[in-house]
Amino acid sequence: MTRRLSSSLSSSIGKKALMSVTGLLLIGFLVVHLAGNLTLFSDDTGEHFDAYSTKLMSFGPLLTLAEIGLAVLFVVHLALGLRVTFENRAARAQRYALERDRGSRSFASSTMLVTGCLVLVFVVVHLLDFRFRERASDGLAAMVVRRLSEPAGVLIYLVGVTALGIHLSHAFRSALQTLGLNDTRFDRPLVRLGRVLAIGLGVGFALFPLILFSGARKHTQAAAQAPAPVEVPADVPAVEEAQR
Amino acid sequence: MSSDHAAHAPSSAPNAPHALRFVLHVWRQKNAQSTGEFATFHLDDVSPDMSFLEMLDVLNERLIAAGDDPIAFDHDCREGICGACSLTINGQPHGFERETTTCQTHMRRFEDGATLYIEPFRANAFPIVKDLVVDRSAFDRIIAAGGFVSARTGSAPDANALPVPKGDADRAMDAAACIGCGACVASCKNASAMLFVSAKVAHLSLLPQGQAERGRRVLSMVERMDAEGFGNCTNESECEAACPKGISVANIARLNREYLRALATES
Incomplete structure (x- = not known):
């Protein structure tokens, strides 16, 4: 039984089913992550966001467990x-002289490896930026605002979320097909949900670099002026004045 | 053989005024071990009424008359129902016409003066035998692994003695339209055989006669498919677009469902 299950999970369909399940769980994480991040825009001072992150950190070992779980999903x-x-590339040693696509092969579907690797690089940068860096004295919100006010930061984050959005536009539908949920009564609602998720997550995460870089939020400008370890000067309004 | 032939004479085309001209780049390969290359032929008097295979027949007759080796290609019924033709025209299995086999494709469908690249189906699981002929016995071995009903079904039963819902009968019939030509493998960028296997699994799993071996069948057929060296499905539906019988990728969703179900229920 166990031997059969493990060998079946390494079959072509088994591998794809595992990819689908891990991918869908990662999408679930992204939804929660986006919802949490949006607290950054719920007030002008970033207090809500800082409170949210402090609460998360207070879970201690439970948080570590969840992070290990996420890492396992990601690695699998x-x-x-x-x-x-690589198996797919190897299945046709000799290529055609002319190649014509006429199915639903798309930019997204043919670049899943590339967009996936871009997301990997982005996740590493993102973790180094905010997870494995000492918390600044003026809070996480201020760190986020400072990072996303730099041109390099904005560029990295926009490339990261764009790659993610493209990846998701093929991923969700593909996962449904692999899990055999297409062509069932769940088909239409799930396809709609997939579109909402890909666009919602892509645009949702893109809001952060776009809004923070454009300086549309008040706390943006204030925090952007303050270098990381130094206390925010008491005369923040004066700094804002000076900027105008 | 030399790579450039001018196969003009002897021309006896009765409808010469409407004759079409083509430049053909045809894959020539002696056997599975040798490396092949394209040979170029110029045809100036192709009748628009010829099928694609008849055009190759005419070219072959000229090659034979000139003492050259004719181009090897697979064909049998020439009615679009046997699945023997196995070549790609400009990178597309069975050419560009939707739901049409190579043998049912006519030369009038191509632009006069067109350059056509004619290649065999390319997949490691379909080794080249010679020129445009590939060995598709991997499909036979997948069928032998479970694509059958071993229960004795007797003679034809009375109508409605075995109740089959109309929807299931239609879906099973659509899946059974698969002629096993291998265009799905040839068109898939991963050389995956999922559409073929899914058509066979869907066909039998939808009907009462297929129930007894339902779980075992899908596990065995997928196991065989993987062992033959086909790639994995990435859900890009190139197979559905290339299939001369219009087999839908909905069958692949059903195959996946059947496989996961069997994984959970088969001991």
């Missing part, structure tokens, strides 16, 4: 993606 998804991609 990535490893299977690489394996499937």
Whole structure:
């Protein structure tokens, strides 16, 4: 039984089913992550966002457990993606002289490995930016605002979320097909949900670099002026004045 | 053989005024071990009424008359129902016409003066035998692994003695339209055989006669498919677009469903 299950999970359909499940769980994480991040815009001072992050950190070992779980999902998804991609390339040693697509092959579907790797690089940068860096004395919100006020930061974050959006535009539908949920009564509502998720997550995460860089939020400008370890000067309004 | 032929004479085309001209780049390969290359042929008097295979027949007759080796290609019924033709025209299995086999494709459908690249189906699981002929016995071995009903079904039963819902009967019939030509593998960028296997699994799993071996069948057929060296499905539906019988990728969703179900229920 166990031998059969493990060998079946490493079959072509088994691998894709595992990729689908891990991918869908990661999408679930992204929804929660976006919802939490949006607290950054719920007040002008970033207090809500800081309170949210402090609360998360207070879970201690539970948080670590969740992070390990996420890392496992990510690694399994990535490893299977690489394996499937290389197996697929190897299945046709001699290519056609002319190649014509006429199915639903798209930019997104043919670049899943590339967008997936871009997301990986982005996640590493993102973790180094905010997870594995000492918390600044003026809070996480201020760190986020400072990072996303730099041109380099904005560029990295926009490329990251764009790659994610493109990846998701093929991913969700593909996962449904792999799990056999297409062509069932769940088909239409799930396809709609997929579109909402891909666009919602892509645009949702893109809001942060776009809004913070454009300086549309008040606390943006204030925090952007303050270098990381130094206390925010008491005369923040004066700084704002000076900027105008 | 030399790579450039001018196969003009002897021309006896009765409808010469409407004759079409083509430049053909045809894949020539002696056997599975040798490396192939394109040979170029100029045809100046192709009748618009010829099928694609008849055009190749005419070219072959000229090659034979000139003492050259004719181009090997697979064909049998020439009615679009046997699935023997196995070549790609400009990178598309069975050419550009939707739901049409190579043998049913006519030369009038191509632009006069067009350059056509004619290649065999390319996949490691379909090794080249010679020129445009590939060995598709991997499909036979997948069928032998479970694509059958071993229960004795007797003679034809009375109508409605075995109740089959109309929707299931239609879906099973649509799946059974698969002629096993391998265009799905040839068109898939991963050389995956999922559309073929899914058509066979869907066909049998939808009907009462297929129930007894339902779980075992899908596990065995997928296991065989993987062992033959086909790639994995990435859900890009190139197979559906290339299929001369219009087999839908909805069957692949059903195959996945059947497989996961069997994984959970088969001991």
